[in-house]
Each structure stands twice: as structure tokens, then as C-alpha cells.
Amino acid sequence: GAVVSQHPSWVICKSGTSVKIECRSLDFQATTMFWYRQFPKQSLMLMATSNEGSKATYEQGVEKDKFLINHASLTLSTLTVTSAHPEDSSFYICSARAIGGQGRETQYFGPGTRLLVL
């Protein structure tokens, strides 16, 4: 149980285009999903908290107009990198927390999406 998928697993795009990444909880419902960014050999940086049916909460320094987050259902959150630039190239990872869980519930992570912007 507690499987989280991400699609696509990797994407290469031209500078200026937008890229959408999907995060799905496959066998549980998630009221809250989190989006992280990870640079090579570095830790995870929380970008935003995505709550079903409401606006995402962004961490300080993360541009909400650049990284659009939508959490339309209890099993799906999407991250859209708008007008991508080479500095947006990174490994993006989502996680999901089960419905009804309090803050101490386990986050289950997706396999990540590798984005390369040329």
C-alpha cells in the first residue's frame, strides 16, 4: 500500500515552454501533497504544500506564478513549471499524506521527475 506515482519520470523541453508534472496517490486518498525540489547530491527542498480544494501554500522564495500547483482531487496534484528556463532543471519529487492523517502521519514519496530545460 501507500504507492505514489509521478508522470512523466523525465522530460526534456525547450526554454520558454511549460511543463506539467502529475503526482497521484494510487491506493489511498491524500488531502495533502507536498512538492520538493532536489539538486544533485543535495537534500530535498520543500517548495509548496498542496491541499485538495484550496490554494497551495508556497515556501519562502518559491515563485507561485512560476510553479503552479493544482490539487483537484484527493488522488491528484499537478505542478506546472511555467516558462521554464535552464535554471529550473532539477529533480522534482512529490509526496502524499493520507486523508484524515494529522501532521505526524507518514509522507509517501513518488519516484521523482527529472526535468532538463535546454
Add this chain to the structure above:
Amino acid sequence: AQSVAQPEDQVNVAEGNPLTVKCTYSVSGNPYLFWYVQYPNRGLQFLLKYITGDNLVKGSYGFEAEFNKSQTSFHLKKPSALVSDSALYFCAVGSGNTGKLIFGQGTTLQVKP
């Protein structure tokens, strides 16, 4: 402010030997602590967590961790390392009800045959 420190960038052990990956934390209030493992180009896999109760927590793949409140530590241990345990390990801490986790910088575990 919450923080997590993993003081070792890399830990090297021989297969069959015990391993320890260190983690210390700083939070206000009661912490809840996690260990995750990451294999190359993959997401994080949950290993174990401490919320309340016994200080010794047992997790997946034979790993365990001991919560030490006085030393604010949550070291990951395994009695006998396997080559397949070689990966990147992250300690994370949270507090309150936001669900947000703060991750340590990660420790690369290298188990040699």
C-alpha cells in the same frame, strides 16, 4: 526554528558489520522523526518513524533507530550491513500539525563486500 543535522556526508562499512548513520535535530515541542532511503534517480522510500512510545523503533529491511531526547538524536542502525543497503539516507523532523518535514542533508552509505 526546526533543523536536522546529519554530520557525516558518507559512511563506509564492510558487509556484515554493524552500521550507524547519525542524525541530530532541533525542534520546539515534541518532535516526530523519520528515516528515508533514496536509491539513484528514485524517490524516497520510508524506513521508519518515531512519534511517541518506545525509544527504539524498528523499521523496514532490518533497520532500527533510537530516539534519544537528552541528546536530541535519532541515529539509524542495522546490526549487519548488506551491499544492497548502499544508498543515500535522509533523516527528517517535523512538529506541529502542518505535516511539513525538514530534511537533513543526507548521508551516503557505502557497504563494501
